[in-house]
Amino acid sequence: MTAFFLSFLAALLLGAAGRDGVRVARLAAGSGPATALGAAPGLVLAIWLSAFAASTLAAGAGAWLAPQMPAAARPMFVALALGVAALELAVRKAPRAPAEPTRSTGAILIVLVAAQITDSARFVIAALALLTQEPWLVAAGGTLGSGVALTLAALAGSEWERRLPLRIMAWALAVLLLLAAFMIGLSVRDVLF
Numbered sequence: 001m002t003a004f005f006l007s008f009l010a011a012l013l014l015g016a017a018g019r020d021g022v023r024v025a026r027l028a029a030g031s032g033p034a035t036a037l038g039a040a041p042g043l044v045l046a047i048w049l050s051a052f053a054a055s056t057l058a059a060g061a062g063a064w065l066a067p068q069m070p071a072a073a074r075p076m077f078v079a080l081a082l083g084v085a086a087l088e089l090a091v092r093k094a095p096r097a098p099a100e101p102t103r104s105t106g107a108i109l110i111v112l113v114a115a116q117i118t119d120s121a122r123f124v125i126a127a128l129a130l131l132t133q134e135p136w137l138v139a140a141g142g143t144l145g146s147g148v149a150l151t152l153a154a155l156a157g158s159e160w161e162r163r164l165p166l167r168i169m170a171w172a173l174a175v176l177l178l179l180a181a182f183m184i185g186l187s188v189r190d191v192l193f
Contacts, residue, residue, distance in 0.1 A: 011145025022094035025160035042105035054116035055142030062129030086177035
């Protein structure tokens with residue numbers, strides 16, 4: 001169950017602080033009354049389906065990679081994945097609010113899956129699946145964490161960016177991920193331990 005809780009926590013925090021939470025909040029708020037979706041059932045459905053699809057793909061990729069590499073190389077992969085996740089969290093910015101109404105659940109789903117496949121949470125989920133070799137628990141935790149974070153963003157709408165210190169959260173999480181990557185990398189090289 002550790003794999004489930006770690007992936008849940010990672011997806012919840014990284015989804016809330018990252019660009020995906022902002023993207024969903026901006027979709028819900030729109031650029032005005034004509035484009036505002038609010039927490040429409042179609043948006044919430046797209047959130048949960050995209051969280052499931054992206055988390056399952058990431059965990060599946062991690063599980064597929066595990067037997068492909070020697071056991072000694074796995075911690076280095078985890079360190080690299082955490083480093084890439086930190087970089088993604090610190091560098092990439094969320095897109096602007098949509099200028100036209102986006103009412104198609106299918107279109108929203110495609111956009112959210114495409115965005116989440118390369119977000120910081122999915123890198124961490126892939127690393128956890130490779131490390132723990134429990135891809136279904138990791139995928140379930142990632143789905144739940146991302147779904148909760150993005151649903152809260154949809155419910156908050158324009159208040160999401162106003163009330164939360166998202167840049168500070170993103171930078172703090174990026175620093176934590178970089179430190180974890182550095183420590184894992186050093187332990188693999190026998191520098192620290």
